[in-house]
Amino acid sequence: MRVIAGTAGSLPLKTPEGMDTxxxxxxxxxxxxxxxxxxxxxxxxxDLFSGSGQIGIxxxxxxxxxxxxxxxxxxxxxxxxxxxxxxxxxxKATLLRQDVLGALAAVREKEADIIFMDPxxxxxxxxxxxxxxxxxxxVTDHTLLVVEAALDRDFTFVRELGYTLEKExxxxxxxxxxxxxxxxxxxx
Numbered sequence: 001m002r003v004i005a006g007t008a009g010s011l012p013l014k015t016p017e018g019m020d021t022x023x024x025x026x027x028x029x030x031x032x033x034x035x036x037x038x039x040x041x042x043x044x045x046x047d048l049f050s051g052s053g054q055i056g057i058x059x060x061x062x063x064x065x066x067x068x069x070x071x072x073x074x075x076x077x078x079x080x081x082x083x084x085x086x087x088x089x090x091x092k093a094t095l096l097r098q099d100v101l102g103a104l105a106a107v108r109e110k111e112a113d114i115i116f117m118d119p120x121x122x123x124x125x126x127x128x129x130x131x132x133x134x135x136x137x138x139v140t141d142h143t144l145l146v147v148e149a150a151l152d153r154d155f156t157f158v159r160e161l162g163y164t165l166e167k168e169x170x171x172x173x174x175x176x177x178x179x180x181x182x183x184x185x186x187x188x
Contacts, residue, residue: 001054004030006061008087015052016076023052024118024148028171032146033058035169035178036114039144040064043113048100048129053080055116060089064114070096070103100125101132109138118148127157134161139181147177155179 001023003011015023024032032055033040042065047056049071056067067089071077077097084090096103100117115133119125126147133139145163147155155165155177167178 001052002026003054003058003061003087004033006058006063008057008061008089011087013052013054013057013083013086014079016073016079022118023054028174028176029054029058031169031171032176033062035167035176036144036146037062039114044068044109044111044138046070046107046112046115046117048103048115048117049119049125050080051076051118053083055118056093057083057087057089059114059116060092061087064092066092066094066109068094068096068103068107070098070100072097072099100129104129104132104136107136107138111140112138112143114144114146115139116146116148121150121153126153126155127161130158130161130163134163134181141181141183143180145179147179149175149177151175153177 001013003009041063045059045064045067047069050069053069056069060067069080084093158179162182163179164182165179169176
């Protein structure tokens with residue numbers, strides 16, 4: 001696993017030991033960031049269920065101004081810190097070692113530009129996290145939310161939470177679902 005592009009491009013990243021994380025493949029990560037690139041310069045990026053931190057680190061490498069990394073696991077959290085130190089992005093990062101739902105209240109930003117989450121599949125985290133995010137002041141109609149999920153995961157529930165589905169990108173094994181708060185605008 002490596003940083004694909006930007007100021008830390010080609011640098012290798014560590015992955016946490018064990019089977020608790022599912023690192024996003026380089027090919028899927030590259031496709032994702034081709035879609036996110038227009039929104040990245042100087043953005044505030046939240047990487048929820050961070051694992052190794054590779055998604056938030058890729059965002060920083062490509063020009064995000066600040067990234068939050070939320071991870072509850074001891075080994076993954078240590079791995080994120082090592083990867084941030086190695087890539088030189090520790091000063092642009094806020095690390096929150098706690099449950100995602102609790103961490104969302106600790107984010108102190110006027111607006112988050114991009115929120116990415118890759119929760120464990122089949123545990124219902126998507127509804128709970130998106131429901132909590134809907135009430136956070138930093139989630140505005142400009143905030144782009146991206147969820148990495150299993151192919152069979154239905155997201156029709158997000159309308160009831162106040163979101164509009166913008167796009168779904170399917171891969172062989174999973175998908176990315178893009179949404180904004182209803183009434184959301186495009187680029188600023």
